[in-house]
Amino acid sequence: MIVLIGLTFLSGVVCSGIGGCVGVVARRKSDRALSLLMSFAAGMMLSIVFFDLLHHATESPMDIWMIALMILAGFLVVHFLHKVVEHRAAKRMKGLDSQMFLSGIVMIVAIAFHNIPVGMTIGASYLGHSLAWSSPAVTLAILVGIHNIPEGMSVSAPLLASGMSKFKTVLLTAFGGITIMIGGLLGYFIGDVSESSLAVTLSFASGAMLYITLGEMIPHAQKKCPGKLTTLFVIVGMILGMILIYS
Numbered sequence: 001m002i003v004l005i006g007l008t009f010l011s012g013v014v015c016s017g018i019g020g021c022v023g024v025v026a027r028r029k030s031d032r033a034l035s036l037l038m039s040f041a042a043g044m045m046l047s048i049v050f051f052d053l054l055h056h057a058t059e060s061p062m063d064i065w066m067i068a069l070m071i072l073a074g075f076l077v078v079h080f081l082h083k084v085v086e087h088r089a090a091k092r093m094k095g096l097d098s099q100m101f102l103s104g105i106v107m108i109v110a111i112a113f114h115n116i117p118v119g120m121t122i123g124a125s126y127l128g129h130s131l132a133w134s135s136p137a138v139t140l141a142i143l144v145g146i147h148n149i150p151e152g153m154s155v156s157a158p159l160l161a162s163g164m165s166k167f168k169t170v171l172l173t174a175f176g177g178i179t180i181m182i183g184g185l186l187g188y189f190i191g192d193v194s195e196s197s198l199a200v201t202l203s204f205a206s207g208a209m210l211y212i213t214l215g216e217m218i219p220h221a222q223k224k225c226p227g228k229l230t231t232l233f234v235i236v237g238m239i240l241g242m243i244l245i246y247s
Contacts, residue, residue: 001188004126007141008119008184012177015145019152020173024166026153034161035225036233041157042217043237044150045107049209051245052147053114053202060199067203074207078106079215100162103216107155108176110208115176117198118144119183126188148177150241158217 026037057067082102122140152173159169221230 011145012180016177017174023156039233043234047241070203071207104159119180120187123184123187
């Protein structure tokens with residue numbers, strides 16, 4: 001049990017935090033550099049949505065129309081929450097861009113929501129192996145950890161753009177990985193999540209992430225740094241994300 005907790009902690013919290021650190025180090029004070037970081041992070045997030053989350057969702061037994069409906073539901077729910085919370089949050093956040101701050105928080109929640117079934121898969125695959133480090137859960141945790149680094153970088157971009165301090169940005173980014181630990185324990189005790197339930201989760205999380213990347217991050221980057229260079233960084237981010245997912 002201790003090994004499983006440590007494994008999911010490293011895969012979730014530590015690797016997400018590393019991604020946040022990479023985003024902080026890559027950040028510069030100029031609007032241009034921060035916009036390019038935002039574009040790059042948005043591209044990586046789009047690759048995660050299309051090449052990972054939706055790829056697994058469409059391979060499940062769930063009907064394609066239900067997947068489409070859940071994507072739309074994720075998009076609309078985040079849009080509604082944005083509208084409800086934005087006005088109140090703007091009054092309480094001194095010196096922070098409320099729109100970018102909320103984008104970062106929503107992305108953390110979406111990734112955390114997606115990380116629960118991922119953690120359950122790690123926990124379930126850990127069962128039946130007396131030697132912990134020979135378990136397939138170790139390989140899976142390593143792959144998930146590598147996957148979490150660009151996710152952490154993507155989360156850090158809007159938080160940095162909101163004016164949040166570097167320390168708080170890394171802390172919040174790492175915090176999103178805690179749900180992998182929770183999922184790991186759930187998977188250990190009750191088994192893996194069903195394919196249909198996983199498809200619902202992945203599709204809903206995809207819709208939420210698409211709202212943030214296409215509706216917030218890329219337009220914000222284009223506004224601060226207009227031109228084709230931001231588009232190039234989005235594409236480069238997508239390519240790097242694709243390589244990390246399929247390699």
